[in-house]
Amino acid sequence: MFLTKEEVIELLNPVKDPFLYITFEEAGAIKEVSIKEDKKHVSVKLAIAKLNTGEQMQLQQEVVGILKRAGANTVGLRFEKLPDEVIRKYQPVADKKKEQSLIGGSGNTKFIAVASGKGGVGKSTVTVNLAVSLMRLGKKVGIIDADIYGFSVPDMMGIENRPVVRGKKILPVERFGVKVISMGFFVEDNSPIIWRGPMLGKMLNSFFTEVEWGDLDYLLLDLPPGTGDIAMDVHELLPTCKEIIVTTPHPSAAFVAARAGQMALKTNHEILGVIENMSYFVSEKTGEKEYVFGQGGGKKLAEVLNTKVLGQLRLQQPYMEEDIFAPGVYQEDHPNGKEYHKIAAKIIAKLEE
Numbered sequence: 001m002f003l004t005k006e007e008v009i010e011l012l013n014p015v016k017d018p019f020l021y022i023t024f025e026e027a028g029a030i031k032e033v034s035i036k037e038d039k040k041h042v043s044v045k046l047a048i049a050k051l052n053t054g055e056q057m058q059l060q061q062e063v064v065g066i067l068k069r070a071g072a073n074t075v076g077l078r079f080e081k082l083p084d085e086v087i088r089k090y091q092p093v094a095d096k097k098k099e100q101s102l103i104g105g106s107g108n109t110k111f112i113a114v115a116s117g118k119g120g121v122g123k124s125t126v127t128v129n130l131a132v133s134l135m136r137l138g139k140k141v142g143i144i145d146a147d148i149y150g151f152s153v154p155d156m157m158g159i160e161n162r163p164v165v166r167g168k169k170i171l172p173v174e175r176f177g178v179k180v181i182s183m184g185f186f187v188e189d190n191s192p193i194i195w196r197g198p199m200l201g202k203m204l205n206s207f208f209t210e211v212e213w214g215d216l217d218y219l220l221l222d223l224p225p226g227t228g229d230i231a232m233d234v235h236e237l238l239p240t241c242k243e244i245i246v247t248t249p250h251p252s253a254a255f256v257a258a259r260a261g262q263m264a265l266k267t268n269h270e271i272l273g274v275i276e277n278m279s280y281f282v283s284e285k286t287g288e289k290e291y292v293f294g295q296g297g298g299k300k301l302a303e304v305l306n307t308k309v310l311g312q313l314r315l316q317q318p319y320m321e322e323d324i325f326a327p328g329v330y331q332e333d334h335p336n337g338k339e340y341h342k343i344a345a346k347i348i349a350k351l352e353e
Protein backbone atom coordinates (compact mmCIF):
# COMPACT_ATOMS: atom_id res chain seq x y z
CA MET A 1 0.00 0.00 0.00
CA PHE A 2 1.16 3.48 -0.76
CA LEU A 3 -0.03 6.93 0.33
CA THR A 4 -3.43 8.00 -0.91
CA LYS A 5 -4.32 11.55 -1.90
CA GLU A 6 -6.40 11.87 1.24
CA GLU A 7 -3.49 10.79 3.40
CA VAL A 8 -1.19 13.33 1.78
CA ILE A 9 -3.73 16.07 2.42
CA GLU A 10 -4.16 14.93 6.01
CA LEU A 11 -0.39 14.92 6.53
CA LEU A 12 0.10 18.39 5.09
CA ASN A 13 -3.00 20.13 6.45
CA PRO A 14 -1.36 21.09 9.80
CA VAL A 15 1.78 22.56 8.19
CA LYS A 16 1.86 26.33 8.57
CA ASP A 17 2.32 29.04 5.99
CA PRO A 18 5.65 30.67 6.98
CA PHE A 19 4.29 34.20 6.55
CA LEU A 20 0.70 34.02 7.66
CA TYR A 21 1.21 31.56 10.54
CA ILE A 22 -1.98 29.72 9.60
CA THR A 23 -2.22 26.09 8.60
CA PHE A 24 -2.38 24.91 5.01
CA GLU A 25 -5.91 23.77 5.81
CA GLU A 26 -6.99 27.26 6.92
CA ALA A 27 -5.25 28.93 3.98
CA GLY A 28 -6.56 26.44 1.44
CA ALA A 29 -2.95 25.98 0.43
CA ILE A 30 -3.01 22.46 -0.97
CA LYS A 31 -4.00 23.01 -4.57
CA GLU A 32 -3.22 19.66 -6.20
CA VAL A 33 -2.00 16.26 -5.16
CA SER A 34 -1.12 13.54 -7.61
CA ILE A 35 0.40 10.18 -6.94
CA LYS A 36 2.21 7.71 -9.14
CA GLU A 37 1.96 4.49 -7.19
CA ASP A 38 4.38 2.47 -9.26
CA LYS A 39 7.19 4.94 -8.66
CA LYS A 40 6.04 5.98 -5.20
CA HIS A 41 6.15 9.57 -6.44
CA VAL A 42 4.04 12.26 -4.83
CA SER A 43 3.60 15.60 -6.47
CA VAL A 44 1.96 18.50 -4.70
CA LYS A 45 1.09 22.06 -5.65
CA LEU A 46 1.04 24.48 -2.72
CA ALA A 47 -0.04 28.10 -2.47
CA ILE A 48 1.84 30.28 0.02
CA ALA A 49 1.89 33.99 0.86
CA LYS A 50 5.34 34.88 -0.54
CA LEU A 51 7.36 33.14 -3.22
CA ASN A 52 11.13 32.81 -3.75
CA THR A 53 12.20 33.35 -0.16
CA GLY A 54 14.38 31.51 2.34
CA GLU A 55 11.20 30.57 4.16
CA GLN A 56 9.93 28.83 1.05
CA MET A 57 13.12 26.75 0.90
CA GLN A 58 12.70 25.70 4.52
CA LEU A 59 9.07 24.85 3.94
CA GLN A 60 10.06 22.78 0.95
CA GLN A 61 12.39 20.69 3.10
CA GLU A 62 9.75 20.31 5.77
CA VAL A 63 7.10 19.07 3.32
CA VAL A 64 9.46 16.70 1.52
CA GLY A 65 10.54 15.30 4.91
CA ILE A 66 6.96 14.68 6.01
CA LEU A 67 6.06 12.88 2.79
CA LYS A 68 9.22 10.79 2.65
CA ARG A 69 8.83 9.67 6.23
CA ALA A 70 5.31 8.58 5.29
CA GLY A 71 6.63 6.40 2.45
CA ALA A 72 7.18 8.55 -0.64
CA ASN A 73 10.32 7.81 -2.63
CA THR A 74 10.36 11.08 -4.45
CA VAL A 75 8.42 14.28 -3.98
CA GLY A 76 7.75 16.98 -6.54
CA LEU A 77 6.67 20.38 -5.22
CA ARG A 78 5.34 23.34 -7.09
CA PHE A 79 4.44 26.65 -5.53
CA GLU A 80 2.09 29.43 -6.41
CA LYS A 81 1.04 32.57 -4.57
CA LEU A 82 -2.07 32.53 -2.40
CA PRO A 83 -4.88 34.72 -3.68
CA ASP A 84 -4.61 38.35 -2.54
CA GLU A 85 -7.89 38.19 -0.64
CA VAL A 86 -6.57 35.34 1.53
CA ILE A 87 -3.36 37.27 2.23
CA ARG A 88 -5.31 40.44 3.01
CA LYS A 89 -7.57 38.55 5.40
CA TYR A 90 -4.80 36.96 7.49
CA GLN A 91 -1.93 39.45 7.13
CA PRO A 92 -2.86 41.84 9.96
CA VAL A 93 -3.13 39.02 12.50
CA ALA A 94 0.11 37.52 11.19
CA ASP A 95 1.91 40.87 11.56
CA LYS A 96 0.72 41.17 15.14
CA LYS A 97 1.84 37.63 15.94
CA LYS A 98 5.25 38.23 14.41
CA GLU A 99 5.75 41.42 16.39
CA GLN A 100 4.55 39.99 19.63
CA SER A 101 6.84 37.00 19.27
CA LEU A 102 9.67 39.56 19.20
CA ILE A 103 8.98 40.91 22.67
CA GLY A 104 6.83 38.24 24.30
CA GLY A 105 3.98 39.38 26.56
CA SER A 106 0.24 39.18 26.18
CA GLY A 107 -0.05 40.24 22.56
CA ASN A 108 -1.61 43.66 22.91
CA THR A 109 1.43 45.88 22.75
CA LYS A 110 1.10 48.89 20.49
CA PHE A 111 4.27 50.14 18.87
CA ILE A 112 4.81 53.82 18.21
CA ALA A 113 7.94 55.15 16.50
CA VAL A 114 8.83 58.79 17.00
CA ALA A 115 10.61 60.21 13.97
CA SER A 116 11.93 63.54 12.73
CA GLY A 117 13.56 64.81 9.58
CA LYS A 118 16.62 66.17 11.35
CA GLY A 119 18.25 66.18 14.75
CA GLY A 120 17.66 68.55 17.60
CA VAL A 121 13.96 69.19 17.08
CA GLY A 122 13.00 67.39 20.29
CA LYS A 123 12.26 63.87 19.13
CA SER A 124 13.77 62.25 22.23
CA THR A 125 12.05 64.77 24.50
CA VAL A 126 8.74 63.90 22.85
CA THR A 127 9.35 60.15 23.18
CA VAL A 128 10.22 60.38 26.86
CA ASN A 129 7.35 62.69 27.77
CA LEU A 130 4.76 60.77 25.81
CA ALA A 131 5.90 57.60 27.54
CA VAL A 132 5.66 59.23 30.96
CA SER A 133 2.23 60.70 30.16
CA LEU A 134 0.92 57.35 28.94
CA MET A 135 2.19 55.86 32.20
CA ARG A 136 0.46 58.63 34.18
CA LEU A 137 -2.73 57.58 32.40
CA GLY A 138 -2.32 54.06 33.75
CA LYS A 139 -0.58 52.36 30.84
CA LYS A 140 2.34 49.95 30.97
CA VAL A 141 4.98 51.59 28.83
CA GLY A 142 8.44 50.85 27.48
CA ILE A 143 10.95 52.91 25.49
CA ILE A 144 13.53 51.63 23.04
CA ASP A 145 16.08 54.35 22.48
CA ALA A 146 16.76 53.30 18.90
CA ASP A 147 18.74 56.46 18.28
CA ILE A 148 21.81 54.28 18.50
CA TYR A 149 24.41 56.92 17.69
CA GLY A 150 22.74 59.80 19.43
CA PHE A 151 21.11 58.13 22.43
CA SER A 152 19.88 60.67 24.93
CA VAL A 153 16.94 59.02 26.68
CA PRO A 154 18.90 57.85 29.77
CA ASP A 155 20.27 61.35 30.40
CA MET A 156 16.93 63.00 29.84
CA MET A 157 15.25 60.74 32.33
CA GLY A 158 18.13 61.00 34.78
CA ILE A 159 18.87 57.28 34.68
CA GLU A 160 22.08 56.37 36.41
CA ASN A 161 21.74 52.64 36.96
CA ARG A 162 22.30 49.97 34.34
CA PRO A 163 20.15 47.04 33.23
CA VAL A 164 20.49 43.80 35.14
CA VAL A 165 20.90 40.45 33.40
CA ARG A 166 18.59 37.69 34.58
CA GLY A 167 19.28 34.30 33.04
CA LYS A 168 19.56 34.93 29.33
CA LYS A 169 17.53 38.13 29.39
CA ILE A 170 18.27 41.76 30.10
CA LEU A 171 15.91 43.56 32.43
CA PRO A 172 15.17 47.09 31.23
CA VAL A 173 15.83 49.95 33.62
CA GLU A 174 12.67 51.36 35.15
CA ARG A 175 12.31 55.08 35.73
CA PHE A 176 9.03 56.89 36.55
CA GLY A 177 7.33 53.53 35.94
CA VAL A 178 8.59 53.39 32.33
CA LYS A 179 10.86 50.57 31.19
CA VAL A 180 13.83 51.81 29.18
CA ILE A 181 16.50 50.20 27.06
CA SER A 182 19.16 52.30 25.35
CA MET A 183 22.45 51.86 23.59
CA GLY A 184 23.73 54.29 26.19
CA PHE A 185 23.58 51.50 28.77
CA PHE A 186 26.07 49.41 26.84
CA VAL A 187 28.84 51.82 25.92
CA GLU A 188 31.55 53.01 28.22
CA ASP A 189 32.23 56.67 28.91
CA ASN A 190 30.11 58.08 26.14
CA SER A 191 32.51 56.64 23.53
CA PRO A 192 31.29 56.99 19.95
CA ILE A 193 29.58 54.09 18.22
CA ILE A 194 31.10 53.14 14.90
CA TRP A 195 28.92 50.24 13.90
CA ARG A 196 27.49 50.04 10.43
CA GLY A 197 24.11 49.12 9.04
CA PRO A 198 23.84 45.34 9.50
CA MET A 199 25.15 45.44 13.05
CA LEU A 200 22.78 48.20 13.93
CA GLY A 201 19.90 46.06 12.71
CA LYS A 202 21.10 43.21 14.93
CA MET A 203 21.34 45.54 17.88
CA LEU A 204 17.80 46.69 17.35
CA ASN A 205 16.65 43.11 17.11
CA SER A 206 18.37 42.34 20.42
CA PHE A 207 16.53 45.23 22.04
CA PHE A 208 13.38 43.29 21.36
CA THR A 209 14.30 39.66 21.74
CA GLU A 210 16.89 39.75 24.50
CA VAL A 211 15.06 42.13 26.79
CA GLU A 212 12.50 40.96 29.31
CA TRP A 213 9.80 43.51 28.57
CA GLY A 214 6.96 41.80 30.41
CA ASP A 215 3.46 42.88 29.48
CA LEU A 216 3.44 46.26 27.78
CA ASP A 217 0.55 48.35 26.50
CA TYR A 218 2.85 50.69 24.58
CA LEU A 219 6.40 50.43 23.32
CA LEU A 220 7.78 53.72 22.04
CA LEU A 221 10.80 53.87 19.77
CA ASP A 222 12.99 56.92 19.59
CA LEU A 223 14.27 56.67 16.00
CA PRO A 224 17.45 58.32 14.78
CA PRO A 225 16.75 61.51 12.84
CA GLY A 226 16.21 61.19 9.10
CA THR A 227 15.27 58.13 7.13
CA GLY A 228 18.25 55.82 7.57
CA ASP A 229 18.86 52.12 8.12
CA ILE A 230 17.28 51.92 11.54
CA ALA A 231 14.05 53.45 10.33
CA MET A 232 14.01 50.84 7.56
CA ASP A 233 14.66 48.05 10.06
CA VAL A 234 11.84 49.26 12.27
CA HIS A 235 9.49 49.31 9.33
CA GLU A 236 10.53 45.76 8.49
CA LEU A 237 10.43 44.37 12.02
CA LEU A 238 7.23 46.04 13.13
CA PRO A 239 4.72 46.15 10.31
CA THR A 240 1.92 47.50 12.52
CA CYS A 241 4.08 50.19 14.11
CA LYS A 242 2.45 53.61 14.10
CA GLU A 243 4.43 56.77 13.65
CA ILE A 244 4.58 60.24 15.12
CA ILE A 245 6.55 62.93 13.31
CA VAL A 246 8.13 65.74 15.29
CA THR A 247 8.91 69.10 13.76
CA THR A 248 9.62 72.66 14.78
CA PRO A 249 7.29 75.41 13.58
CA HIS A 250 9.59 76.70 10.87
CA PRO A 251 8.13 75.88 7.45
CA SER A 252 11.48 74.66 6.15
CA ALA A 253 11.81 72.25 9.11
CA ALA A 254 8.42 70.86 8.17
CA PHE A 255 9.65 70.31 4.65
CA VAL A 256 12.57 68.22 5.94
CA ALA A 257 10.32 66.32 8.35
CA ALA A 258 7.96 65.46 5.50
CA ARG A 259 10.60 63.09 4.15
CA ALA A 260 10.48 61.00 7.32
CA GLY A 261 6.72 60.98 7.01
CA GLN A 262 6.78 59.97 3.37
CA MET A 263 8.89 57.00 4.33
CA ALA A 264 6.26 55.86 6.83
CA LEU A 265 3.57 56.25 4.21
CA LYS A 266 5.58 54.34 1.64
CA THR A 267 5.97 51.41 4.01
CA ASN A 268 2.28 51.53 4.89
CA HIS A 269 2.81 52.70 8.44
CA GLU A 270 -0.04 54.71 9.82
CA ILE A 271 0.97 58.19 10.89
CA LEU A 272 -0.75 59.03 14.17
CA GLY A 273 -0.02 62.69 13.78
CA VAL A 274 2.46 65.51 13.94
CA ILE A 275 3.81 67.07 17.11
CA GLU A 276 5.09 70.59 16.80
CA ASN A 277 7.80 71.27 19.34
CA MET A 278 9.28 74.61 20.39
CA SER A 279 6.18 76.20 18.89
CA TYR A 280 6.33 79.45 20.80
CA PHE A 281 7.84 81.17 23.78
CA VAL A 282 5.60 82.73 26.39
CA SER A 283 7.04 86.02 27.52
CA GLU A 284 7.22 86.27 31.27
CA LYS A 285 6.76 90.03 31.12
CA THR A 286 3.74 90.27 28.87
CA GLY A 287 2.39 86.67 28.92
CA GLU A 288 2.23 86.87 25.16
CA LYS A 289 3.31 84.19 22.75
CA GLU A 290 6.41 84.90 20.75
CA TYR A 291 6.90 82.75 17.69
CA VAL A 292 10.67 82.69 17.78
CA PHE A 293 11.09 79.80 15.34
CA GLY A 294 8.40 80.89 12.91
CA GLN A 295 4.91 79.57 12.57
CA GLY A 296 2.81 77.02 10.75
CA GLY A 297 5.33 74.18 10.26
CA GLY A 298 3.31 71.55 12.11
CA LYS A 299 0.10 72.42 10.32
CA LYS A 300 1.79 72.38 6.96
CA LEU A 301 3.45 69.03 7.65
CA ALA A 302 0.16 67.52 8.81
CA GLU A 303 -1.47 68.66 5.57
CA VAL A 304 1.26 67.14 3.44
CA LEU A 305 1.01 63.83 5.32
CA ASN A 306 -2.76 63.91 5.44
CA THR A 307 -2.85 63.74 9.21
CA LYS A 308 -3.44 65.98 12.25
CA VAL A 309 -1.38 68.08 14.60
CA LEU A 310 -1.60 66.20 17.90
CA GLY A 311 -0.22 69.04 19.97
CA GLN A 312 2.11 72.01 20.25
CA LEU A 313 4.76 72.32 22.92
CA ARG A 314 6.06 75.64 24.08
CA LEU A 315 9.72 76.49 24.34
CA GLN A 316 10.39 75.95 28.01
CA GLN A 317 12.48 73.59 30.11
CA PRO A 318 10.93 71.39 32.80
CA TYR A 319 10.90 72.96 36.30
CA MET A 320 14.06 72.38 38.28
CA GLU A 321 13.51 70.01 41.16
CA GLU A 322 15.82 69.51 44.07
CA ASP A 323 15.09 65.88 44.82
CA ILE A 324 14.43 64.39 41.38
CA PHE A 325 16.96 64.76 38.62
CA ALA A 326 15.38 64.21 35.20
CA PRO A 327 16.25 67.21 33.04
CA GLY A 328 13.98 66.22 30.14
CA VAL A 329 10.80 65.13 31.93
CA TYR A 330 8.01 67.67 32.31
CA GLN A 331 6.06 67.68 35.55
CA GLU A 332 2.31 67.02 35.42
CA ASP A 333 1.48 70.62 36.30
CA HIS A 334 3.96 72.12 33.81
CA PRO A 335 2.25 73.65 30.73
CA ASN A 336 4.12 71.17 28.52
CA GLY A 337 3.30 68.34 30.96
CA LYS A 338 -0.38 69.19 30.49
CA GLU A 339 -0.03 69.31 26.72
CA TYR A 340 1.71 65.90 26.67
CA HIS A 341 -1.11 64.57 28.85
CA LYS A 342 -3.63 65.70 26.23
CA ILE A 343 -1.60 64.19 23.40
CA ALA A 344 -1.29 60.87 25.27
CA ALA A 345 -5.04 60.82 25.88
CA LYS A 346 -5.65 61.44 22.17
CA ILE A 347 -3.36 58.56 21.26
CA ILE A 348 -5.11 56.21 23.66
CA ALA A 349 -8.50 57.25 22.29
CA LYS A 350 -7.30 56.66 18.77
CA LEU A 351 -5.60 53.31 19.34
CA GLU A 352 -7.95 51.78 21.87
CA GLU A 353 -11.29 53.01 20.61
Ligand SMILES: Nc1ncnc2c1ncn2[C@@H]1O[C@H](COP(=O)(O)OP(=O)(O)OP(=O)(O)O)[C@@H](O)[C@H]1O
Pocket residue numbers: 116118119120121122123124125126147150152224225277278279313314315316317328
Ligand atom coordinates in the same frame (compact mmCIF):
# COMPACT_ATOMS: atom_id res chain seq x y z
N1 LIG B 1 9.96 72.43 24.06
C1 LIG B 1 11.23 72.58 24.42
N2 LIG B 1 11.63 73.66 25.12
C2 LIG B 1 12.92 73.82 25.49
N3 LIG B 1 13.90 72.96 25.21
C3 LIG B 1 13.57 71.86 24.50
C4 LIG B 1 12.23 71.60 24.10
N4 LIG B 1 12.21 70.42 23.42
C5 LIG B 1 13.48 69.97 23.42
N5 LIG B 1 14.29 70.81 24.07
C6 LIG B 1 15.76 70.68 24.25
O1 LIG B 1 16.35 70.64 22.96
C7 LIG B 1 17.43 69.74 22.92
C8 LIG B 1 17.21 68.73 21.81
O2 LIG B 1 16.11 67.92 22.15
P1 LIG B 1 16.09 66.37 21.83
O3 LIG B 1 17.36 65.72 22.25
O4 LIG B 1 14.83 65.84 22.35
O5 LIG B 1 16.04 66.42 20.26
P2 LIG B 1 16.18 65.27 19.21
O6 LIG B 1 15.37 65.66 18.06
O7 LIG B 1 15.91 63.96 19.84
O8 LIG B 1 17.69 65.37 18.87
P3 LIG B 1 18.65 64.23 18.31
O9 LIG B 1 17.98 63.69 17.10
O10 LIG B 1 19.89 64.99 18.02
O11 LIG B 1 18.78 63.22 19.40
C9 LIG B 1 17.50 69.12 24.29
O12 LIG B 1 18.46 69.79 25.04
C10 LIG B 1 16.12 69.36 24.89
O13 LIG B 1 16.16 69.49 26.30
